[in-house]
Amino acid sequence: MMILDTALKQRADAGRPIRVGLIGAGFMARGVALQIALSVPGMRVAVIANRTLEGARRAYREADVTGVRVVETLTQLEQAIESGVPAITEDAMLVCRAAGIDAIIEVTGTIDHAARVTLEAIAHHKHVVLMNAEIDGTIGPILKTYADRAGVVLTTADGDQPGVMMNLYRFVRGMGVKPVMCGNIKGLHDPYRNPTTQIAFATQWKQKPDMVASFADGTKISFENAIVANGTGMRVGQRGMYGPTVPPGTPIQDIASHYPLEALIDGPGIVDYVVGAMPGPGVFVLGTHDHPVQQHYLALYKLGNGPLYCFYTPYHLCHFEVPTTVARAVLFQDAALAPLAGPLVEVLATAKKDLQAGEVIDGLGGYMTYGLAENALTARAQNLLPIGLAQGCILKRAIAKDTVLTFGDVELPASRLCDRLWREQIDRFFPAYSQTLMGTHQ
Numbered sequence: 001m002m003i004l005d006t007a008l009k010q011r012a013d014a015g016r017p018i019r020v021g022l023i024g025a026g027f028m029a030r031g032v033a034l035q036i037a038l039s040v041p042g043m044r045v046a047v048i049a050n051r052t053l054e055g056a057r058r059a060y061r062e063a064d065v066t067g068v069r070v071v072e073t074l075t076q077l078e079q080a081i082e083s084g085v086p087a088i089t090e091d092a093m094l095v096c097r098a099a100g101i102d103a104i105i106e107v108t109g110t111i112d113h114a115a116r117v118t119l120e121a122i123a124h125h126k127h128v129v130l131m132n133a134e135i136d137g138t139i140g141p142i143l144k145t146y147a148d149r150a151g152v153v154l155t156t157a158d159g160d161q162p163g164v165m166m167n168l169y170r171f172v173r174g175m176g177v178k179p180v181m182c183g184n185i186k187g188l189h190d191p192y193r194n195p196t197t198q199i200a201f202a203t204q205w206k207q208k209p210d211m212v213a214s215f216a217d218g219t220k221i222s223f224e225n226a227i228v229a230n231g232t233g234m235r236v237g238q239r240g241m242y243g244p245t246v247p248p249g250t251p252i253q254d255i256a257s258h259y260p261l262e263a264l265i266d267g268p269g270i271v272d273y274v275v276g277a278m279p280g281p282g283v284f285v286l287g288t289h290d291h292p293v294q295q296h297y298l299a300l301y302k303l304g305n306g307p308l309y310c311f312y313t314p315y316h317l318c319h320f321e322v323p324t325t326v327a328r329a330v331l332f333q334d335a336a337l338a339p340l341a342g343p344l345v346e347v348l349a350t351a352k353k354d355l356q357a358g359e360v361i362d363g364l365g366g367y368m369t370y371g372l373a374e375n376a377l378t379a380r381a382q383n384l385l386p387i388g389l390a391q392g393c394i395l396k397r398a399i400a401k402d403t404v405l406t407f408g409d410v411e412l413p414a415s416r417l418c419d420r421l422w423r424e425q426i427d428r429f430f431p432a433y434s435q436t437l438m439g440t441h442q
Contacts, residue, residue, distance in 0.1 A: 004327045008042030011331075018043040018330050019081060021095035021126075023117050024107035025050035025059040027207055028131060031319030032105060037063035040323040046081050046101060047071070049092040056088035074098060096120035102330045103127040105157070105322060109211065111135050111388050112418045115143070118154070119417075122146050127153040127329040131322065133162060134364060137223035137347050138388030139418060140230060141339040142425035155328070155335035156231075159321030162224045164313050165283045166231055166337040172311050176294065177287035180264045180308070182228050184221055184273040185252060185280040189243060191370040191402075192352055193217045198365075214365030218243075219387060222347040222373040225271035229345035229373075231337045236345055237263040237270045239404075240372045245275040252277045252284050256308040264308065271345065271373070279314035286310055342429025346379045347371040348404050349390035355399040361410070363391045372404065380426070380433040383407050389422060 011017055020036065022029055022045050033045050045065070050056040053070060060068050071077040071087045074094055080087040081100040089095065095104060096117060104121045106114050106128060114135045121128050128147065130136050135143075136156055147154035156162050165182045172179050193216035195202075195209035202209040214220045218240075229235060237260065244258040255274055256264075263270055264286060286308045289295055295306055303309045328334040349361070349369045362368050364387065371387040379386075385393070385405040393410035412419055427434050 004324060004331070007331050008040065008327055011042035017041075018102050018326060019046040019100055020044065020326055021046060021098070021101045021104040022048045022059070022107065023092050023095060023104055023114075024109070025055035026107065026109070028319055029105075029107040030059045030062055032107065032131075032322050033059045033065075034063040035319050036323050037065055043323055043326065045086065047077060047087040047089065047095050047098070049089050049095045051090060053088055053090060060086055060088070092117050093120050096126065097124050101126055103129060103326050105129045105131060105326065106135075107131040109134065111138060111391075112416050115139060115417045115421055118143055119146060122150045122152055122154070125150055125152055127155075127326075129155055129157050129322065129325045129329065131157045131160065133160070133220065133223040133227055134388055135418075137226040137230075138386050139421045139425055140227060141342050141429060142421050144339045145428065153329035153333055153335050154338055155325055156227055156337040157322045158325045158328075158336045159316060159318045160224070161221075161281075161283055161316050162228050162231075163321070163325065163336045164316045165224075165228050165285070168283060168285050168311060168313050169228075169232055172285045172287050176291075177289050177309060177311075179232070179285050179287045180269040181259065181286040182225070182232060182234060182269070182271050183255070183284045183286070184225060185277050185282045185284065185312075186221060186273050186275045187280050188216055189218050189221075189245070189273075189275050191217045191350070194352070194367045195365065196367075210363060210365035212365070217352070217365065217370040219347065219364055219371035221273055222371040223388075225273065226343075226345040226347050226373055227337065227339070229271045230339040230343055232269070232271075233340055233344065234269040234271050235267070235375050236373045237272065239348075239374045239378075241270075241272045243273050243275060246277055248276050250277045252279065252282070252312050253304070253310045255284070256286055256310060261308075279312070281316060282312055282314040283316065284310055284312035343376040343425065345373050346376045346384070347387050348374050348379060349385045349387040351399045351401050351403045351405065354401050355395055357395050357397050359395050361390045361393045361395065364388075369405070374404075376430070380430050383433075385410060386422070389418060392416075
């Protein structure tokens with residue numbers, strides 16, 4: 001990545017900074033705005049779109065950016081961009097359409113709204129950086145299809161675990177080591193956590209309780225690992241992944257024995273996680289090497305005697321690394337992480353408690369469902385409901401705790417873009433299962 005600082009300096013020296021549109025102004029988005037303003041010469045946040053103007057103002061204010069202009073029309077926004085005046089707006093579509101914006105960063109945490117933003121940005125030939133594993137893990141493959149047609153980059157962000165895992169995966173593969181597992185190091189996993197149980201932690205770190213609950217209940221890691229699988233060709237070894245819990249402080253170098261060796265060696269490799277290992281939080285890749293001389297060198301370099309060698313990154317720095325993704329996309333047309341083709345792993349809606357007929361399913365990290373990673377072919381053969389589509393669905397029947405929901409269990413909300421795109425994704429990549437879904441989508 002060291003080439004990026006040189007390339008960005010050249011853009012700064014030439015007075016041609018990369019111009020970014022930020023969609024969302026929450027906790028993480030404000031961090032991105034601050035990082036670009038403080039530490040990334042050759043890039044600037046040209047406009048922030050948020051459902052409230054005060055939220056967008058706050059993001060600029062916390063980044064010590066002054067002279068902000070409110071814009072309500074495309075002409076006003078384009079004039080602000082051309083004159084170098086930072087802009088704020090309530091209309092995300094203006095950002096997607098405006099001339100002069102090189103890339104947008106989507107940081108809303110939504111699915112249907114994020115889908116509209118992403119498609120509009122792609123239609124106007126803008127690169128899209130997703131700080132949104134939920135949309136990526138639900139309809140990322142079909143959005144990538146649209147991006148490819150338009151000749152732009154759609155990518156997950158560096159800094160969050162999936163991007164860090166993919167960087168490590170590419171590093172390991174580039175040395176001639178075959179990656180057989182991409183893993184995430186967690187400190188907690190409890191599928192029954194909810195906004196009430198997580199409110200103290202959320203308050204301490206100025207985050208939303210439901211978002212924090214989605215980390216703790218396994219939904220977030222399921223999405224993260226699903227998009228890594230979709231970008232590497234890997235699968236999950238079993239529904240929900242293996243996810244061993246090890247004694248606190250167990251070195252990550254000792255983790256390989258906690259997974260079935262055949263699941264790692266045979267087939268395309270797997271994505272998974274571990275709870276309790278050190279360093280945490282971080283990510284790791286297990287790989288193999290067949291050449292005996294290279295095995296000797298790896299042993300000399302303290303990687304052990306094989307057959308599995310452990311490589312790890314001891315941190316993920318979230319918003320600090322996001323500008324790197326923007327630069328990679330704009331300057332080198334390189335995605336940090338994007339689907340190879342169709343979905344290989346999906347995240348399924350699973351009952352967090354006994355659910356009753358007529359109830360409306362709440363959002364991710366809520367009180368009603370948690371996400372489980374499953375291989376996409378299995379999910380489609382069983383007509384299982386992705387958790388990314390579950391919010392707002394009405395239950396047709398009672399569902400027992402820990403049961404994975406199917407499309408037949410719910411009535412979907414009418415006229416959602418995410419449902420249309422998901423169906424298009426199935427038609428494109430799993431045509432054999434298209435007919436089994438008839439009548440389940442509106």
